Amino acid sequence: MSRLLAAALTAVWVSSVLAQSPADIVIRHATVVDVERARLIADQAVALSGDRIAAVGKDADIAKDWAAAKTIDAQNRFVIPGLWDMHVHFGGGPELIEENQALLPLYVAHGITTIRDASGDLPTEVLDWRRAIAKGELFGPTLLSSGPKIEGLKPVWKGTIETGSRSDVDSAIERLRTLDVDFVKITDSTLQPDLFLYALTRARAAGFKTSGHIPMAVTVKQAVDAGLSSIEHLGYAYNAGAKDEAAIAADFGAGRITREQANERLDKGFDRATAMKAYRYLASKGVFVTPTLNGSRIIAYLDRDDHHNDAYLAYIGPRLQKTYAWRVERAAQANAEQIEQRHARYERIAATIPMLQQAGVTIMAGTDAGFLNSFNYPGIGLHDEVALFVDKGLTPAQALQSATRAGPAWFGLLDRYGSVERGKAADLVILDANPLDNIRATRSIRTVILRGQAYDRAALDRMLEDARNKVAAWNAKAAS
Structure with missing residues (x-):
């Protein structure tokens, strides 16, 4: 080969390399799961730059156009958006802070890249963790956290903002605004029904999404019309x-029936046509439902x-286990x-x-995992x-949507978030098997891949x- 030809080839090679865009990671030979459309896109590559997806396309095209500091060969495995758990809890008191914080890596180890804290009795600590993670x-x-939830006076749940009047509610909303919470959680332990509805309207007026438990003396429609954004737990x-x-x-609110009697009447009066009409109304109002079905199943079948x-x-600390x-x-x-x-x-x-799904209600996957909720594991x-x-x-696709897009x-x-596309967050999970075939x-x-950092098996x-080692050490200390 002449020196002239060699120089020319080198120039072409250098020009080609310089023309490539730099990426931190390129995932090659991947099958991208288009969760929204429930389809697979084979022979893809995904280029990641920082905490964002820089490009997605045919494997050969991405390999030609992007120079990667790190390459992951997916070997035709399945790439999905990171999973979201939309209902978790941290709590059990100040002595359990360390055990609660130790749960955070368990979520990542199971492909969960975002969690929504639905309030416990460590709200200040959780908000500190939110900032530290960011x-x-x-x-x-x-x-993402609600911070302390809004409740009534002397509630069952600790770590709340107690409210007994409208002015209390107004102060609570202002405090939550100061805390820069991501949404507002409102529960029904001792909160008066009228204040529950008032809290919803004030939170909505302040620009917050709202989540909560609906008091037995309030109908679902009343809560929705007041501004409830997501219903937590399918039973409501x-x-x-x-x-x-x-x-x-009305009878429960007036004290004419007990909660058990109210539940009996609700069961006897349940009617599919009535339910579908109500669920279509939820859908029309953009209200989501987080069923937390697994926690209910565990308790129902403890026998x-x-x-x-x-x-x-x-993986669960001994003091957290005691809260079960x-x-x-x-x-x-x-x-x-x-x-x-x-x-x-x-x-x-x-x-x-399936009735909610047929009515067009968006179902969100959330576990209710955390302290108190027995054997419901983060x-x-x-x-x-x-x-x-x-x-x-x-369907598997609908279930996957509930945990990635909802x-x-x-x-x-x-x-x-919610898809493997250019410009989206570099929160991804590579699976060995196809979740559209089997959830x-x-x-x-x-x-x-969490915020652009890859963690292999x-x-x-x-x-x-x-x-495991942390829990084993805590157990040994408790036994000594």
């Missing part, structure tokens, strides 16, 4: 299916599985008839999942939740090992 000072999924949405829901709410031999307990006891003890007091009723009620409520619980959605009638949609963040494929995690296993 700054890169603490490892964990992106954390179920109530809208009773023909005489308004009469039941069949006491979970004491769950391998996952190795109160629900377990309460369930153990039921007699055979009550246990059967518990099973039946769970199944009746769970059967409304991380793996989300995979159990979406599997239940399919078991109860959703959360961003609720927060108005679909321009940044349990979400468990087959090969790699998690070995790194994820180290996160799990670190969690």
Whole structure:
């Protein structure tokens, strides 16, 4: 080869390299899961720059146009957007702060890149974690939080803002604005029904999304019309299916019936046509529902599985495990008839999942995992939740949407999350199997990419090992 020809070839090569755009990571030979359209796009590559997706396209084109500092060969595996758990809790008191914070890596190890904290009794600490994660000072999924929830006076739940008047509610909303919370959580332990509705209207007027439990003395429609953005726990949405829901709410509010009697009447009065009309109304108002089905299933069937031999307990601190006891003890007091009723009620409520979907309601995957909620585990619980959605009638694609797109949609963040597209967040999960065929494929995690940083299977296993080691050390200390 002449020197002239060699120089020319070198010049061509240098020109080609210089023409390439720099990327931090390129995922090659990937099958991209288009979750929105429930389809697979084969032979793709994804270029990541910082915490954003810089390009997605045919593998050969991306390889030609992008120069990567790191290349991941997906080997035709399946790339999905990062998973979102839209209902988690941290709490149990100040002595449990360390055990709660240790749960954060469990979410990442299970492909969950964003969580929505629905309030516990450590609201200040959780807001501190939110800031530390955003700054890169603490490892964990992106954390969105309600801060302290709005409640009535002397509520069952700790860590709340207690309100007994409209001025209290106004002050609570102002405090939450100062705390820069991501949404407002309102619950029904002791909050008066009129103040519940007032809190919804004031939070909406302040520009907040709202989430909550609906008091028995308030109908679902009243809560929605006041400004409720998401219904937490499927049982509250179920109530809208009773023909005489308004009469039941009025009787309960007046003290004429107990909660147990109200539930009996709601069950007897449930009617599919009434429910579908109510659910279509929810959809028209843009109200989402977070079923938290797995937690309900666990409690309903504790008589069949006491979970004491769950391998996952190795990741849960001993003090957190002790918070499980109160629900377990309460369930153990039921007699055979009550246990059967518990099973039946769970199944009746769970059967409304496909009805909500058919009515056009957006279903959000959320676990209710955390302290108090027995054996409902941070991380793996989300995979159990979406599997239940399919078991109860959703398609794998619909269940996957509930855990990847519904959360961003609720927060108005679909321009940044929820799909594998140029400009979206570099929060991705590479799976060994196709989740559109079998939703349990979400468990087959090969790699998690969180804010542009890749964690392969070995790194994820180290996160799990670190969690086990921490719990083992806490157990040893408790036993000494």
